[in-house]
Amino acid sequence: MKRLLPILLFSIMANAQNKTDFLTTYEKGNGNQTATYEETIAYFQLLDKNFETISMEEMGLTDSGEPLHIVTFNPDKKFDFKKIQKEKAVLLINNGIHPGEPDGIDATMMLFRDLALGKIKVPKNLVIVNIPIYNIGGALNRNSFSRANQNGPESYGFRGNARNYDLNRDFLKSDTRNARSFAQIFHKVNPDVFVDNHVSNGANYQYTFTYIATHPQKIGGNLGKFWDTEMIPTLLSDLKKKNIESVPYVNIHDEKPDGGFDAFMDYPRYSTGFASMFNTVGSMPETHMLKDYASRVKVTYEYMVATIEFTDKNYTKIKNLRSENLQNYLPNKKYTLLWELDESKVSSIPFLGFEGDYKTSDISGKSRLFYDEKKPFSKVIPYHKEFKSSLEVVIPEAYVIPKSWWNVIELLKINNIEMTPLEKDTEFAVESYRIGDFKTSKSAYEGHYPHSSVNMTTTKKKVSFKKGDFVIKTQQAGVKYLLETLEPQANDSYFAWNFFDSVLQQKEYFSAYVFEDLAKKILDENQRMKAEFEQKKADDKTFSDSGEAQLDWIYSHSEYYEKTHMEYPVYRIMK
Structure with a gap:
């Protein structure tokens, strides 16, 4: 008995220590507090130190100067992603992209702890990867007032990152170190499923949990159908079994949602839109900002648990559908660049x-909207979910990019795009775009003045390329990443984000007093041009x-006019 007493005492003390050591900042508080950046990183370091199933790894830098981390849970205690991708599915969870929306940060800390302790069902066929806080600069800029419409927590981070970028608009253009490091993480782990935790803003309603699911039409093929008709409905059904009602993200702000609302199309600038370009199905939990913090953390936790359970059961099907989906994007097939809501x-x-x-x-004496929470209702409302293609492009066999556009080439490489440099000067028959009319934003948006409504002409010609061009x-x-970035009419193309603006500026001009005589000579020697010129004068006063x-007009139609002006410097080789 005397020999057993110290062992029993040690066991009791160890259990007591386990119950306290692994409590999160949120759990130690009053239900209305969230962990700081330092506390979050320290907590995951603690889990890494104490559990062989958890590994924490430092990744690339962010604009704040601090590195991103990934925390991985694998019950097999293996963390080589090349091997993992052959054997299991991967779920990537992103938190703190908007640190004023910290629900996922606290929920994921508890999730990893509970997985490590076996408090929830441990998946056999799934590895879970977490970016603890993506927007580190925003998390360090802590305050209690920047989310004026939000009910808790007591203090939190700021939406803009260290350079005031909204990181959920930066995934494709990658102006920030955060986005570039995220791309490296994304392609390292190659997730089959992606979750990016958020808090909503907008109308008032009864739901604590709303969600944005990558639009199935953008995912495409059987993968999109599976996501829309099997995976999402099962996840929501699992939540309902736990008395958690849900609804698609209510994309309504200064009007009542009673009359219905539209589905949200997540373009590549957004995290789930970025993921879908690589055939990864993704969702953004959007907890309701007016609900108390503890309730929001709870439903975020339960959604992640439901996602883990479903993916674990269906991992083979998901991985096969991802692979098969590439067959929908072969050369000569059509690809939708622009979507519009199908009102019909x-x-x-x-x-x-x-x-x-x-x-x-x-305040103003004018009419204002208000919601009466003493008058809840349940009704069926219209929901516009279907989109239709408003612009398609034929997929080329290849693109050719001159090596001079290193800024674009660099981003393509970061995103694992395979490219081959020419071994010698080579001439190709290509399709070439010449930019015509387009619109440009009059106000700055995320560090740019984006272009839209791009019109252009396409010509077929032979172009000589230099050794080292790609x-x-x-x-x-x-392939979808290439189409979304290199086709100038795409919503989030590199052209739309001003990467090619230098070709829009003419570099050489003429002095009228010198060119007058040359212009007459040009017309005299080209009767077809002269006839077209005279006709334009007759038709256009x-x-x-x-x-x-x-x-x-004469200058721009002559051989003196620079060929690079308005010529889009990415060329298409057709099959």
């Missing part, structure tokens, strides 16, 4: 809301009244 197709969904009305504002075949895992416009 309306579905309906049950909705749990609060009665909304308008009353006189105490040929990029489209038959590779990143503004043109005929402007000597400057006439000289400019």
Whole structure:
């Protein structure tokens, strides 16, 4: 008995220590507190130290100067992702992209602890990877007031990163070190499923949990159908069994949702839109900002648990569908660059809301919206989910990019795009774009003045390329990334984000007093051009009244005009 007593005492002390050592900042608080960046990293370091199933790894830098981390849970205690991808599925969880929305940070700390301790079912066929806090600069910029519409926690981080970028608009253009390091993480772990935890803003309703699921039409093929008709419904059903009601992200802000709302199309600038370019199905839990913090953390935790359980059961199917989906994007097939809502197709969904009305504002004396939480309702409302293609492109066999566009080439390489440098000067028959009309934003948006509504002409010609220029075949895992970035009319193309603006500026000009005589000589020697010129003067009075416009027309139609002006410097080789 005397010999057993010290052992029993040690066991009791160890159990007591386990119960306290692994409590998170959130659990130690009053249900309305979230961990700081330092506390979050220290907690995962503690888990790494105490559990062989958890590994913490330092990754690339962020704009804050601090590195990103990934924390991996694998019950097999192996962390070589090349081997993992052959044997298991991978779930990547991203937290703190908007550190004022910290629900996922605290929920994931508890999730990893509970997995390590076996408090929840441990997956056999799934490895879980977590970026503890993606926007480190925003997390370090802690305050209690920047989320004026949000009910807790007591203090939190800021939406903008260390350089004031919204990181959930930066995944494709990658202006930040955060985005570039994220891309390296993403391609290292190659996730089959992706979750990016958020908090919503907008209308008031009864739900604590709403969600954005990558639009199935953007995922495409049987993978998109599986995501839409099997995976998402099962996840939501699992939540409902735990008395957690859910609804798609309510994309309504200054009006009542009673009349219905539209599905959110997640373009490549957003995290789930970025993931879908590599055939990864993704979701953004959007807990409701007016619900108390403890309730929001709980539903975020339960959604991740549901995702783990489903992916573990269906890992083979998900991985096979991802691989098969590439067959939908072969050369000569069509790809949708731009989508628009199909107003002719309306579905309906049950909705749990609060009665909304308008009353006189105490501030302005004008009409203002308010919700009466004493008057909940349940009704069926319209929901626009279907989109239709508004612009398609034929997928080329390859793109050719001159080596001079190193800024673009660098981003392609970061995203695992395979490319081959020419071994010698080579001439190719290509399709070439010449930029015509386009619109440019009048105000800055995430460090840019983006272009839209791009019109252009396509010509077929032979172009000579230099040794070291890059040929990029489209038959590779990143084919959708290539189409979304290199086709100038795409919503988030590199052209849209100003990467090629230098070709929009003319570099050489003429002095009218010198060019007058040369212009006459050009017309005299080219009767077809002269006839077209005279016809334009006859048809266009503004043109005929402007000597400057006439000289400019002759210049731009002559061999003296620089060929690089408005010529898009990415070329298409067709099959």
